[in-house]
Amino acid sequence: MRIAVVALDTTGPLAQVTALARGLTRLAHKVVVYRTGPARTPVGYRTVHLTPQADLAECVRELEEHWSDERPDVVHAHDWTAGVASLLAARRFDLPVVQSFHDVGGRLRRSGVPVHPRREALERLIVRQAAHVLAHGRVDLADLLRMGVPRSRVSPMPDIVDVDRFTPDGPSDARRMPHRLISVGRLRPTSGLDEVIDALSAVPDTELVVVAGRAPGAGAEVGRLATFAHRHGVRARVRLATDVPAQALPRLLRSADLLVSTPASGPGVLEAMACGVPVVAAAASSAAALVVDGVTGVVVPPADRPTLVRTLRRLLGSPALRDAYGTAGADRARTCYSPGCVAEKTARLYKSVTARKSS
Numbered sequence: 001m002r003i004a005v006v007a008l009d010t011t012g013p014l015a016q017v018t019a020l021a022r023g024l025t026r027l028a029h030k031v032v033v034y035r036t037g038p039a040r041t042p043v044g045y046r047t048v049h050l051t052p053q054a055d056l057a058e059c060v061r062e063l064e065e066h067w068s069d070e071r072p073d074v075v076h077a078h079d080w081t082a083g084v085a086s087l088l089a090a091r092r093f094d095l096p097v098v099q100s101f102h103d104v105g106g107r108l109r110r111s112g113v114p115v116h117p118r119r120e121a122l123e124r125l126i127v128r129q130a131a132h133v134l135a136h137g138r139v140d141l142a143d144l145l146r147m148g149v150p151r152s153r154v155s156p157m158p159d160i161v162d163v164d165r166f167t168p169d170g171p172s173d174a175r176r177m178p179h180r181l182i183s184v185g186r187l188r189p190t191s192g193l194d195e196v197i198d199a200l201s202a203v204p205d206t207e208l209v210v211v212a213g214r215a216p217g218a219g220a221e222v223g224r225l226a227t228f229a230h231r232h233g234v235r236a237r238v239r240l241a242t243d244v245p246a247q248a249l250p251r252l253l254r255s256a257d258l259l260v261s262t263p264a265s266g267p268g269v270l271e272a273m274a275c276g277v278p279v280v281a282a283a284a285s286s287a288a289a290l291v292v293d294g295v296t297g298v299v300v301p302p303a304d305r306p307t308l309v310r311t312l313r314r315l316l317g318s319p320a321l322r323d324a325y326g327t328a329g330a331d332r333a334r335t336c337y338s339p340g341c342v343a344e345k346t347a348r349l350y351k352s353v354t355a356r357k358s359s
Contacts, residue, residue, distance in 0.1 A: 001350055004072035004095075005033045006082040008050075008059065015246070016102070016136075017078055019160040021045045023343025032072070034063060056085055063089035074098060074131075074350045080105070080119055083126040096131035096353045100157065104143050113188070124148055131353040157346070159290075161270035163338045165250055168276030168330050172254035177237065179206040179316045182256040182277075184268025187212040187221040187242070192262025192282065194228055195303060201232040202309045206316060208260075209239045211252065211268065253277055257316055258297075261287035270337050273297075273329035278322050280311055296329035 003024060007017040014035070021031045025044035032046045036059070050062050063085060075097045077086035083099045090097050105119035127133050127149035134157040135141050144154050181200070185191055193210060200208050210225070222240045229238040244252060249271065253259070259272035261281040269279055269287040279297035281287035293299040298315065300307050315322055335341065 001074065001347070001354070002030045002070070002072045003032070003350065004063075004067065004075045004086075005031060005078070006035075006063070006075060006086045007033060007078040008036050008082045008085070015162070016160045019162050019339045020343060020346065023160070023339030024347060026340065027343055027347055029347060032066075032070070034066070056081065056088075059085045060088045064092055067093055067095070071095075073354050076100065076346075076350075077130075078102065080123050080126060083130065084122055087126065087129050094357075096357045097129070098132050098134065098349065098353060099126055099130035100134045100136055101144065102136045104147075106143055106146075107140065127154075131357065132349060134349075155349075158337050158342055159270055160339055160342045161274045161333050161337045163274050163334050166253070166271045166274035166333075167250070168254070168274075168326065170254060171251050173248075173251050175207060175255050177205055177207040179203075180256045181206060181208045181258050181260050181312070182211060182253060182268070182272070183208065183260045183262065184211045184271075185262065187225070187240075191221075192302075193225060195305065195308065196260050196262060197225065197229050197234060197238060198232060199305055199308045199312060200229075200234045200237060202305075203312045203316065206312075207237045207239065208234075209241055209252065209256070211241050211244050211249070250275060257322060258312065260312075261291075270333055274333035274337075276326035276330045278315065278325035278329060280308070280315070292328070292332065295325070296332055297325050 005017060005021055007014055017033065021033050022044055024031050032048055034048045034050055036050045036052050048066055050059050067089065071093055072095060075086045075090050075095050077083040077097055078100045079102055086097050105115040105123055108115050124147045127144055127147045133144055133149050133154040135144055135154065136157050136159055141154060141156060145151060183193060183196055196208060200206060222242065225240060226235060229235040253272050253275040256277050259268060259277050259279045261269055261279060269281070269290050272279055273296060279287060279291050281291045281297060281299050282302040283299050288299050291297040291299055298311050300311050
């Protein structure tokens with residue numbers, strides 16, 4: 001099949017997009033990824049770079065030009081701005097559009113995150129016009145159903161982890177203390193990191209590394225969390241890392257005993273599992289759906305400090321249990337979330353929507 005993947009840099013998680021593109025290419029599909037970011041060298045598939053900082057109308061025009069010369073069989077858009085551009089450009093050629101949501105405006109708004117004023121209205125428009133809608137990671141199917149998408153046209157799709165990069169074997173970073181916890185996510189007041197730092201004060205000989213991107217307002221949140229850690233007497237044991245390059249993440253994850261996922265976090269869970277690192281996840285987080293409780297990690301109630309402290313102490317005190325959970329997690333990552341597995345499932349969906357379009 002000829003597959004056009006649209007993932008504008010301001011929206012989609014590009015690491016997952018490129019992993020899916022590689023998986024589809026290995027299945028002998030012809031994949032072209034359209035994006036607006038700086039040039040990168042893809043492996044096995046083509047990348048077309050749209051005009052950086054272009055407005056939506058210009059993106060649509062460029063997509064139409066490319067598809068006039070090289071018409072795809074199906075378009076796969078990742079997140080809402082890419083979905084709007086894809087649907088507008090695809091109308092001219094009567095192409096089916098598969099829409100992936102890695103997050104939705106309503107969930108972000110309820111979490112206290114500012115969203116574009118037109119985002120939710122445009123998301124409702126997208127789900128009504130797309131040939132099929134995929135819910136990834138933190139997206140609840142109920143959110144999409146409330147937008148008006150028919151149940152027959154929406155399905156969950158697992159996130160992808162690059163099991164060639166994230167492996168149990170390989171170099172790991174040195175650590176300063178006998179035990180290390182890692183948490184990955186955005187730095188914002190609602191992240192839930194306060195709970196982890198609070199619990200750390202009751203877990204001796206353990207450091208916490210928080211891996212976070214440079215999101216707007218991250219500097220102020222770093223200062224707030226540093227002050228919070230100081231008040232709890234653990235400032236020297238907390239590292240707030242906002243400058244970790246992507247290529248360094250596997251080494252950092254392998255250095256950890258556990259990854260702790262808060263109710264508002266979620267990134268890094270599959271990567272940790274693929275590296276053989278057990279996960280402690282809050283029941284209210286998206287990570288809870290990825291963790292098999294008592295097999296690949298432990299699911300704990302949210303905002304329950306005593307249970308979190310007991311769980312951390314129990315796991316840190318049992319290397320054999322951590323090894324068992326880590327081995328099971330790495331196996332689950334390979335068999336359920338590798339690019340090849342997800343690509344096969346996605347390709348079957350593409351064939352289904354193109355068959356419906358032509359019938």
